[in-house]
Amino acid sequence: MMYGQGDLRMEDVPAPEPGPGELMVRVTAAGICGTDFGEFTYGPKLFSIDEAHPVTGHKGPVIPGHEFGGRVVGVGSGVTNFSPGDLIASGAGVSCGRCPACLSGSTNRCVNYWTVGLNRHGALAEFVTVPASCCLEVASLGLSEATVSLPQPMAIAVHAMRRGRPEPGAEVTVVGAGGIGTFLVYALLAGGHPVTVIDIDRSKLAIPAALGARTTTNPNELRTVPVTYEASGSTPGLRTALAATAHGGRTVVVGLQKTDATIDLHDLSITERELVGTNAHRFGEDFEMAARLVGDRDGDWSDFMGVPRPLEDLTAVVLPAMADGSSTQIKHVFDPEL
Secondary structure, eight states: OOOETTOOOOOOOEEEOOOOTTTEEEEEEEOOOOHHHHHHHOOOOSSSSSSSOTTTOOOOBBOOEEEEEEEEEEEETOOOOTTTTTTTOOOOOOSOOOOOHHTTOOGGTTTTOEBBBTTTTTSSSEEEEEEEGEEEOOOGTTTTTTTTTTTHHHHHHHHHHHHHHTTTTTTEEEEEHHHHHHHHHHHHHHHHOOOEOOOOOOOGGGGHHHHHOOOEGGGGGGGOOOEEEEEOOSHHHHHHHHHHHHEEEEEEEOHHHSOOOOOOOHHHHHHTTTEEEEEEEOOIIIIIHHHHHHSSSSSOOOHOSOOOOOHHHHIIHHHHOOOOOOOOOSSSOOOOOO
């Protein structure tokens, strides 16, 4: 349970009950990402701890965990497309379906958007309740109980990939081989795109290279391509991505910039480059494709996520390793039953 900055506690809490339209899920895998680490280290900013969320009404300590899946153990009223025993993955982001953004298909820009694990109790627990509307049955797509937390970050990558609109077979460049950056590389390669990846940390390039990407630590080795993806979240990374974008091409900003960045708008106009933002995913468009990408891969994804850990390791091992930079895993995944 997260109480505030640096205050994450292991506690016994009552099992939740599914409300109308919801599923109760026994969690088999839950991941954490930079958002969770940032909230623990610098927050709370997104977690509804200090102020009540306008949609969920949650205020106070919150159970994190927005990358997750597991077995359905309870079904709320009105749910007809899931049954106990189903293996599901969740997108965690919940949209209202009524606002102009939702009606246009842009559910990730819903004015009433909220997220399980940020604005209501999440999945770093044995059980979680989640709206059925953001869940997908995934056993039929080849996923296992250990890999059900991966479609959510993969969906972020799929949405970012689509925002770049690369032509079939077009060469692309990804700047930054962190979590989402590496999922993005996987999705682009699976889509038939030759990919070059740059990261100043050579240790982060091993998996992209093994996947089949061309890798480099030297920005001067990059040639211009129609679409680049900035996934480092750094100002130098953004400058590199812009410089590597061909005239008339697109730079997709995936990483969240931590400071204001200066952009040469004169050059942007003269070269007719496009600067494109991307955020979250659209469940109806992106999530099934993401789950299929996870399920279609041979192997167990241990290169991305290692082995599932018990929840106790979150504060004892994982968060300290992320804080001091010694963590080399792309994704840390927890099994609450361990």
